[in-house]
Amino acid sequence: MEQLQTLPRLFDYDQMTLKKDNGNSLTGHDILSVDQFDRDALSYIFTRSQEMRELVERAGGCDLLKGYVLACLFYEPSTRTSASFIAAMERLGGGIIPITQGVQFSSVSKGESLPDTIRTLEQYADLIVLRHPEIGAAKLAADYAAVPIINAGDGAGEHPTQALLDLFTIRQELGHIDGLKVAMLGDLRYGRTVHSLTRLLMQYEDISLRFVSPDILRLPMALMNQLIDRGVKVRETHDVADVIEHADVLYVTRIQKERFADPKQYEEVKDCYEITTELMTRAKPNMIVMHPLPRVGEIHYRVDDDPRAAYFRQVRNGMYVRMALLAAVLGKA
Amino acid sequence: MEQLQTLPRLFDYDQMTLKKDNGNSLTGHDILSVDQFDRDALSYIFTRSQEMRELVERAGGCDLLKGYVLACLFYEPSTRTSASFIAAMERLGGGIIPITQGVQFSSVSKGESLPDTIRTLEQYADLIVLRHPEIGAAKLAADYAAVPIINAGDGAGEHPTQALLDLFTIRQELGHIDGLKVAMLGDLRYGRTVHSLTRLLMQYEDISLRFVSPDILRLPMALMNQLIDRGVKVRETHDVADVIEHADVLYVTRIQKERFADPKQYEEVKDCYEITTELMTRAKPNMIVMHPLPRVGEIHYRVDDDPRAAYFRQVRNGMYVRMALLAAVLGKA
Amino acid sequence: MEQLQTLPRLFDYDQMTLKKDNGNSLTGHDILSVDQFDRDALSYIFTRSQEMRELVERAGGCDLLKGYVLACLFYEPSTRTSASFIAAMERLGGGIIPITQGVQFSSVSKGESLPDTIRTLEQYADLIVLRHPEIGAAKLAADYAAVPIINAGDGAGEHPTQALLDLFTIRQELGHIDGLKVAMLGDLRYGRTVHSLTRLLMQYEDISLRFVSPDILRLPMALMNQLIDRGVKVRETHDVADVIEHADVLYVTRIQKERFADPKQYEEVKDCYEITTELMTRAKPNMIVMHPLPRVGEIHYRVDDDPRAAYFRQVRNGMYVRMALLAAVLGKA
Numbered sequence: 001m002e003q004l005q006t007l008p009r010l011f012d013y014d015q016m017t018l019k020k021d022n023g024n025s026l027t028g029h030d031i032l033s034v035d036q037f038d039r040d041a042l043s044y045i046f047t048r049s050q051e052m053r054e055l056v057e058r059a060g061g062c063d064l065l066k067g068y069v070l071a072c073l074f075y076e077p078s079t080r081t082s083a084s085f086i087a088a089m090e091r092l093g094g095g096i097i098p099i100t101q102g103v104q105f106s107s108v109s110k111g112e113s114l115p116d117t118i119r120t121l122e123q124y125a126d127l128i129v130l131r132h133p134e135i136g137a138a139k140l141a142a143d144y145a146a147v148p149i150i151n152a153g154d155g156a157g158e159h160p161t162q163a164l165l166d167l168f169t170i171r172q173e174l175g176h177i178d179g180l181k182v183a184m185l186g187d188l189r190y191g192r193t194v195h196s197l198t199r200l201l202m203q204y205e206d207i208s209l210r211f212v213s214p215d216i217l218r219l220p221m222a223l224m225n226q227l228i229d230r231g232v233k234v235r236e237t238h239d240v241a242d243v244i245e246h247a248d249v250l251y252v253t254r255i256q257k258e259r260f261a262d263p264k265q266y267e268e269v270k271d272c273y274e275i276t277t278e279l280m281t282r283a284k285p286n287m288i289v290m291h292p293l294p295r296v297g298e299i300h301y302r303v304d305d306d307p308r309a310a311y312f313r314q315v316r317n318g319m320y321v322r323m324a325l326l327a328a329v330l331g332k333a
Numbered sequence: 334m335e336q337l338q339t340l341p342r343l344f345d346y347d348q349m350t351l352k353k354d355n356g357n358s359l360t361g362h363d364i365l366s367v368d369q370f371d372r373d374a375l376s377y378i379f380t381r382s383q384e385m386r387e388l389v390e391r392a393g394g395c396d397l398l399k400g401y402v403l404a405c406l407f408y409e410p411s412t413r414t415s416a417s418f419i420a421a422m423e424r425l426g427g428g429i430i431p432i433t434q435g436v437q438f439s440s441v442s443k444g445e446s447l448p449d450t451i452r453t454l455e456q457y458a459d460l461i462v463l464r465h466p467e468i469g470a471a472k473l474a475a476d477y478a479a480v481p482i483i484n485a486g487d488g489a490g491e492h493p494t495q496a497l498l499d500l501f502t503i504r505q506e507l508g509h510i511d512g513l514k515v516a517m518l519g520d521l522r523y524g525r526t527v528h529s530l531t532r533l534l535m536q537y538e539d540i541s542l543r544f545v546s547p548d549i550l551r552l553p554m555a556l557m558n559q560l561i562d563r564g565v566k567v568r569e570t571h572d573v574a575d576v577i578e579h580a581d582v583l584y585v586t587r588i589q590k591e592r593f594a595d596p597k598q599y600e601e602v603k604d605c606y607e608i609t610t611e612l613m614t615r616a617k618p619n620m621i622v623m624h625p626l627p628r629v630g631e632i633h634y635r636v637d638d639d640p641r642a643a644y645f646r647q648v649r650n651g652m653y654v655r656m657a658l659l660a661a662v663l664g665k666a
Numbered sequence: 667m668e669q670l671q672t673l674p675r676l677f678d679y680d681q682m683t684l685k686k687d688n689g690n691s692l693t694g695h696d697i698l699s700v701d702q703f704d705r706d707a708l709s710y711i712f713t714r715s716q717e718m719r720e721l722v723e724r725a726g727g728c729d730l731l732k733g734y735v736l737a738c739l740f741y742e743p744s745t746r747t748s749a750s751f752i753a754a755m756e757r758l759g760g761g762i763i764p765i766t767q768g769v770q771f772s773s774v775s776k777g778e779s780l781p782d783t784i785r786t787l788e789q790y791a792d793l794i795v796l797r798h799p800e801i802g803a804a805k806l807a808a809d810y811a812a813v814p815i816i817n818a819g820d821g822a823g824e825h826p827t828q829a830l831l832d833l834f835t836i837r838q839e840l841g842h843i844d845g846l847k848v849a850m851l852g853d854l855r856y857g858r859t860v861h862s863l864t865r866l867l868m869q870y871e872d873i874s875l876r877f878v879s880p881d882i883l884r885l886p887m888a889l890m891n892q893l894i895d896r897g898v899k900v901r902e903t904h905d906v907a908d909v910i911e912h913a914d915v916l917y918v919t920r921i922q923k924e925r926f927a928d929p930k931q932y933e934e935v936k937d938c939y940e941i942t943t944e945l946m947t948r949a950k951p952n953m954i955v956m957h958p959l960p961r962v963g964e965i966h967y968r969v970d971d972d973p974r975a976a977y978f979r980q981v982r983n984g985m986y987v988r989m990a991l992l993a994a995v996l997g998k999a
Contacts, residue, residue: 060400060459067726069756071749080453083404083430087457090402090428095756096725097749101767103436112960115967120746120959123982124753126726252446293453294445301448316456393733393792394761413786416737416763420790423735423761434767626786627778634781649789 027331030142031150034163039203046168048324048333049317056229056320057092064332065094071125074100075132079209080293081152085129088322097125115144122147128330148329156192161325162292163196165318170249172317173288173310183210183243186253186273186298188219192201193292194253195223210243214269217259239272244282252276252291254298275299279304290314360664363475364483367382367496372536379501381657381666382624382650389424397665404458406450407433408465412572412584414485416420418462421655430458431542448477454644455480460662481662489525494658495625496529498651500600503649507644516543516576519606519631526625527586528556530627532616543576547602550592572605583608585624587631608632611637623647628630693997696808698818698864700826705869712834714841714990714999715983722757722986730998731760737791739765739783741798746959747818751795755990763791781810788813793995814995822858827991829862831984836915838983839954839976841914848907852919852964853938854885859958860919861889874899876909880935883925905938910948914943918957919962941965946972956980
């Protein structure tokens with residue numbers, strides 16, 4: 001069968017290293033994991049994200065990606081994330097195929113494999129943003145796709161664009177990343193965003209991390225050991241009161257009551273994981289509070305009026321970072 | 334906590350009066366209620382709507398809102414209304430974040446408050462069109478939003494763009510509004526569109542209103558008293574036959590059978606509220622029949638061929654009025 | 667009632683013949699059935715489709731349909747087809763009203779008739795693509811619409827754009843259509859795509875057709891008789907092995923197990939309807955395998971690596987053909 005041939009893969013994620021001497025080494029590449037990004041790549045993305053911010057503030061948008069089409073393929077609905085990608089593409093002048101209500105309502109769920117769905121959509125689109133409930137789905141999609149795949153969350157796996165916008169927010173708000181004291185709070189065991197941000201922070205110098213959680217939701221051992229091996233300063237505690245005075249960044253995540261065997265257990269400890277205006281009086285004047293949202297009470301609404309509440313600015317940064325990534329992957333940045 | 338500050342609100346609806354000496358006083362404002370619009374403001378919007386009509390007929394669309402993004406946030410699906418706003422934004426060259434299938438299918442329903450959802454979307458969009466099943470939702474959204482909110486229906490509350498397109502249709506079809514005889518027919522008790530249009534008509538001179546409904550669906554007393562206090566000529570009747578000969582405008586709405594305790598009661602009276610070709614033979618040659626749609630039989634299909642059937646032209650006018658409002662609110666009209 | 671008038675219909679499908687001396691006779695016309703297309707019309711569409719391909723490969727898109735709005739009205743979801751039309755419209759610079767999640771989730775399902783929904787949407791859009799579960803729905807819509815309707819599948823009825831893209835794929839892959847040996851495989855009884863493609867192929871010279879199916883899924887008698895009357899060379903068989911060596915085109919469709927009274931019956935015959943790499947070793951070096959997708963096992967995944975596997979290129983051709991049709995119907999081709 002000499003006429004058989006294997007389609008060349010544009011990108012082998014496992015073997016990829018970002019080429020530092022190249023203006024934009026992301027062109028044609030998938031965005032699957034935060035582990036793809038070293039400091040130089042992060043610096044490049046953040047510079048471009050800042051330019052996107054200036055563009056939006058000055059002109060609303062541009063025609064940089066005119067003639068390109070993005071498919072947003074969400075096997076589970078995530079209005080927040082899909083809206084962010086759609087707005088990013090709109091503001092760059094590109095077109096969108098929105099499949100964002102969850103594929104259970106759609107024909108692509110009729111027994112078709114993910115690779116077939118991806119190879120169908122790539123006939124129409126120049127780029128696919130994929131959200132899928134199963135870990136590894138984005139990698140599988142990328143293995144079959146000829147166009148770049150951006151992982152917008154694969155179950156308990158990765159959500160790299162969230163981690164990039166988190167780190168960009170820290171840089172924007174505080175001017176630098178090296179040397180910061182970052183407190184992570186809430187569900188540190190299952191919190192995908194905490195894990196990814198932690199892994200990105202490992203690349204910076206003199207980072208000090210404080211982990212605040214109930215015992216049953218502590219940071220996974222493997223990640224903790226990795227931090228220790230890298231020499232990152234870490235400490236764990238049960239109460240946000242222990243870290244509030246020194247934190248430069250307080251990264252809050254939601255604790256689901258259902259994680260506790262007995263709801264009473266949750267009621268007993270929840271005060272240790274809620275951010276109130278009273279608590280904020282003890283924080284540094286130039287610290288910031290972040291949250292991946294949505295929240296359901298862990299940051300009190302009155303805190304929103306505090307200029308240190310950065311979570312809605314964080315949302316906006318998500319659009320800038322995604323604009324930068326779309327442009328970079330399509331070779332236009 | 335001296336570092337706390339309250340975000341300035343762009344617009345306080347309760348205190349707003351439209352500035353007449355300003356070309357466009359809607360810039361940056363929310364559109365929440367028909368009560369925001371005095372005659373000058375209505376005249377301004379209608380002039381702009383007519384220009385939009387000419388634009389569409391001549392060129393299909395333009396780039397006036399290029400670089401702007403509109404979020405359509407529909408907590409309950411309303412294809413008619415969302416399609417109208419989407420078409421309006423498309424024809425003005427702007428981008429759209431469509432969240433139009435009802436938020437129950439979406440992650441923003443996962444316990445997140447309306448203010449948080451709004452403050453998230455406003456990071457991506459320059460303007461939010463909101464449909465929500467609860468009265469007051471648009472006002473609540475506007476209280477928290479830094480970008481303008483357009484109320485596309487808040488339950489039993491308001492649906493101001495519908496009332497504006499209704500009035501614009503009357504003006505387009507008949508050339509003027511002062512002095513008209515307008516008959517309202519159907520469910521006048523719960524009919525949001527009837528109430529809003531009635532309130533707008535109060536601002537015009539020498540309007541005569543006829544209300545045609547079963548007893549259990551009569552216009553609410555408060556609104557009736559308001560009309561009488563204003564000196565508007567009003568009469569109520571049970572049968573459209575009583576008003577058909579004199580009406581310049583016949584505004585028809587649907588009567589839901591479920592409003593009646595006994596379905597037989599509905600069958601007994603329904604002939605008094607159906608528009609037939611026979612009935613139309615008794616109407617003035619230049620009167621118009623309107624309906625907010627969808628209909629389910631209250632206007633017979635054969636009436637559609639009558640040039641006085643204005644309800645589909647009314648739909649089209651909705652697009653022009655919404656184009657005018659989008660442009661005005663974004664400061665581009 | 668002398669003031670009554672009937673709206674002129676732009677297009678009467680039953681009486682239409684494509685005018686051959688006209689560059690583009692599709693302008694303003696509905697696309698309802700493959701029977702609208704004679705060889706000249708097919709040739710015209712394929713030439714334009716090829717130009718669209720060159721456009722996309724060179725520039726991604728253009729502004730040909732800027733100022734036009736397409737409504738995608740899908741009463742049942744079909745991500746594949748709606749995504750194809752959306753991408754086609756995006757790449758031509760036009761706007762889209764996406765109602766693609768199935769109308770059961772939408773207000774237009776609230777008892778409104780299809781004609782009313784169509785006459786509403788045509789106020790906003792220049793063109794409506796309709797998918798509906800009932801046979802004849804597209805024809806009904808076209809009877810009421812003043813704007814062109816494109817049938818994107820009406821139940822067991824037609825799906826003409828699929829048949830056009832199938833035929834375009836054959837022409838692109840093999841360079842010509844006359845004289846080809848085409849084998850159709852799978853569910854030939856209910857397979858809408860098989861019937862439509864067969865009817866298009868009847869227009870070409872010296873076509874030889876082989877039909878491969880279980881007894882219970884044979885081609886309908888009426889269509890078979892039509893082929894025989896036309897003098898098309900036809901043969902039927904139970905096993906793909908009988909046709910693989912001579913076929914220029916192998917058009918595969920899915921067999922639903924549920925068609926068989928007893929699942930065991932299906933298991934006994936399924937080997938005769940599966941395409942494997944082993945089978946492909948016996949096929950001509952320049953034949954092609956096609957499939958309307960989605961597949962669920964009838965073409966083995968390892969066949970995908972064979973350059974003769976044309977089904978994903980077939981998907982992409984769908985976008986080009988739809989671009990050509992949109993432009994032609996809107997008078998821009």
